Amino acid sequence: MTLCLPPQKCKRAELAAARREAALEALANCTLCAHECGVNRLAGERGVCHAGAAARIFSAQVEVSDELELIPTFAIAFSGCDLRCSFCITGAQSWNPRAGKDVDVDDVATRAARALANGARTIMILGGEPTIHLPSVLDLVSRLPDEARLIWKTNAHGSQVARELLAGLFDVWLADYKFGNDACAQQLAGVSNYTAIVRENLRWAADDSELIVRHLLMPGHIDCCWRPTAEWISSELPGVKVNLRAGFWPAWQASRHPEMGRTISSGEAAAAWEIGREYELNLVE
Amino acid sequence: MSELLIMPDGRIYAHNLTPVLATVLSELNPDDASFRQRVITHVDSETKKLLPQTWHEPH
Numbered sequence: 001m002t003l004c005l006p007p008q009k010c011k012r013a014e015l016a017a018a019r020r021e022a023a024l025e026a027l028a029n030c031t032l033c034a035h036e037c038g039v040n041r042l043a044g045e046r047g048v049c050h051a052g053a054a055a056r057i058f059s060a061q062v063e064v065s066d067e068l069e070l071i072p073t074f075a076i077a078f079s080g081c082d083l084r085c086s087f088c089i090t091g092a093q094s095w096n097p098r099a100g101k102d103v104d105v106d107d108v109a110t111r112a113a114r115a116l117a118n119g120a121r122t123i124m125i126l127g128g129e130p131t132i133h134l135p136s137v138l139d140l141v142s143r144l145p146d147e148a149r150l151i152w153k154t155n156a157h158g159s160q161v162a163r164e165l166l167a168g169l170f171d172v173w174l175a176d177y178k179f180g181n182d183a184c185a186q187q188l189a190g191v192s193n194y195t196a197i198v199r200e201n202l203r204w205a206a207d208d209s210e211l212i213v214r215h216l217l218m219p220g221h222i223d224c225c226w227r228p229t230a231e232w233i234s235s236e237l238p239g240v241k242v243n244l245r246a247g248f249w250p251a252w253q254a255s256r257h258p259e260m261g262r263t264i265s266s267g268e269a270a271a272a273w274e275i276g277r278e279y280e281l282n283l284v285e
Numbered sequence: 286m287s288e289l290l291i292m293p294d295g296r297i298y299a300h301n302l303t304p305v306l307a308t309v310l311s312e313l314n315p316d317d318a319s320f321r322q323r324v325i326t327h328v329d330s331e332t333k334k335l336l337p338q339t340w341h342e343p344h
Contacts, residue, residue, distance in 0.1 A: 061301075063303060064302050065299060065301060089288070247299075249290045263292065263296075285319070285322075
């Protein structure tokens with residue numbers, strides 16, 4: 001793979017443009033996410049994410065539901081994802097890379113710039129999971145103003161190849177740490193070896209940019225998922241910002257799991273915050 | 286596009302919250318200081334057209 005000069009020697013837009021060709025070539029033997037299917041997406045083969053070579057988006061708008069330090073943000077959501085979280089709040093779009101419309105990077109970049117001019121503080125690229133659409137992401141980033149504060153919202157399940165293509169491009173990695181153990185990850189999202197992969201990505205992201213880790217509290221998964229997550233962050237990434245999200249609702253196919261058919265109870269929320277304090281996490285809203 | 290889930294006890298969960306909807310929701314419960322932080326203090330002219338006539342810029 002041919003990459004650009006070291007990030008510090010390139011402007012972001014130039015860096016993204018220089019990497020776009022390598023990202024496109026990577027689709028011929030796709031290993032952008034940690035599933036590393038190796039399918040040829042350029043030839044119409046489909047891997048776990050079912051995505052082809054062309055990217056689509058299902059939303060591009062100013063939003064205010066993310067971290068307070070990031071909002072208002074112009075959020076650009078790519079269709080499709082490499083995980084299969086049964087409770088996904090955007091399951092119809094995240095499980096289907098054909099959802100939404102073809103991405104017109106010029107149009108989206110123009111709208112993003114207009115949003116910044118009208119008071120948006122950041123531009124956020126998310127999904128689904130944007131990692132599976134790196135050629136289009138890099139094309140888009142190459143058209144965004146270098147001074148814009150860019151947020152990479154990810155499931156932290158990317159591969160080494162993806163990380164090399166993303167290095168130095170984003171100001172903030174807003175990364176999910178969803179499951180505290182591999183059994184829950186397998187059961188709820190159909191993903192194996194989750195813990196090692198997400199930890200590898202988080203360690204890398206903390207070196208590459210500012211990192212904010214998100215954990216969505218799931219009903220019945222406080223001790224098995226939140227506690228180990230909190231413990232690891234406290235031990236390995238002390239001081240990193242953590243956003244503990246209590247807004248779970250039983251979306252998409254959550255009801256397939258008996259414990260997931262409800263919202264978080266007040267007792268669970270209180271216990272979760274206590275765990276955060278116990279591990280002295282840097283909790284942010 | 287935003288999504289709302291309104292619970293029987295009156296709690297409202299919101300996803301992909303836009304500034305317009307945040308403003309409306311904040312007016313439903315103006316005492317929620319935490320949520321009110323999400324109401325943008327500057328609203329551009331296009332967004333203002335979409336807001337309720339009773340809306341006024343927060344101080």
